[in-house]
Amino acid sequence: QSALTQPASVSGSPGQSITISCSGTSSDIGSYDLVSWYQQHPGKAPKLIIYDVSKRPSGVSYRFSGSKSGNTASLTISGLQAEDEADYYCCSYAHTTPVIFGGGTKVTVL
Amino acid sequence: EVQLVESGGGLVQPGGSLRLSCATSGFPLNTYWMHWVRQVPGKGLVWVSRINREGTTTTYADSVKGRFTISRDNAKNTVHLQMNSLRVEDTAVYFCVRVVSGWNDVIRAFDNWGQGTMVTVSS
Numbered sequence: 001q002s003a004l005t006q007p008a009s010v011s012g013s014p015g016q017s018i019t020i021s022c023s024g025t026s027s028d029i030g031s032y033d034l035v036s037w038y039q040q041h042p043g044k045a046p047k048l049i050i051y052d053v054s055k056r057p058s059g060v061s062y063r064f065s066g067s068k069s070g071n072t073a074s075l076t077i078s079g080l081q082a083e084d085e086a087d088y089y090c091c092s093y094a095h096t097t098p099v100i101f102g103g104g105t106k107v108t109v110l
Numbered sequence: 111e112v113q114l115v116e117s118g119g120g121l122v123q124p125g126g127s128l129r130l131s132c133a134t135s136g137f138p139l140n141t142y143w144m145h146w147v148r149q150v151p152g153k154g155l156v157w158v159s160r161i162n163r164e165g166t167t168t169t170y171a172d173s174v175k176g177r178f179t180i181s182r183d184n185a186k187n188t189v190h191l192q193m194n195s196l197r198v199e200d201t202a203v204y205f206c207v208r209v210v211s212g213w214n215d216v217i218r219a220f221d222n223w224g225q226g227t228m229v230t231v232s233s
Contacts, residue, residue, distance in 0.1 A: 046205075091219075
């Protein structure tokens with residue numbers, strides 16, 4: 001099964017909002033509300049920032065929000081800050097795989 | 111505080127073996143499925159393997175099936191990944207990951223990650 005499709009890069013200025021898309025199929029994103037998102041700074045382990053499509057773990061900024069429509073999930077970062085510059089990965093439960101990741105999106109704060 | 115600490119990575123020749131270990135603390139290991147996820151430096155995350163709470167059910171990515179074996183020792187709070195017949199394409203950072211499960215043990219999220227251990231397969 002191929003990776004979920006994410007844009008390679010997204011950029012924005014401080015204070016702006018950006019959205020990262022994550023495109024899958026009816027076998028993964030389209031069938032389950034089990035999409036999660038991870039933030040990874042260089043040389044660090046990934047950190048969970050969204051799970052169950054739109055839930056935030058304790059301690060994660062309200063500026064991060066998630067949504068889903070059909071076979072596509074999205075992560076929105078509002079009020080972009082310098083510390084948000086990182087790689088972001090989406091992930092979906094897929095039953096047979098049993099999980100599939102996106103290829104990753106590099107977020108640059110201009 | 112939840113902690114996952116991997117060890118055992120290193121340089122190995124193609125065809126060789128390595129055994130990765132993940133020492134866990136701060137939570138009852140026997141109540142969580144555990145996974146290994148790998149990442150080629152500069153590339154994306156790839157799921158490798160998982161093991162259920164009791165250690166009786168294991169699953170592997172097609173790319174490692176028949177070569178890797180995941181195991182756990184709940185009494186010692188450790189998870190292992192035995193890697194045999196290693197290939198150049200197995201070169202990656204390997205992360206030990208705790209999973210939050212949902213109904214019927216579906217994967218809701220990977221909520222805690224170790225710092226990773228680097229495996230380099232090269233002659």
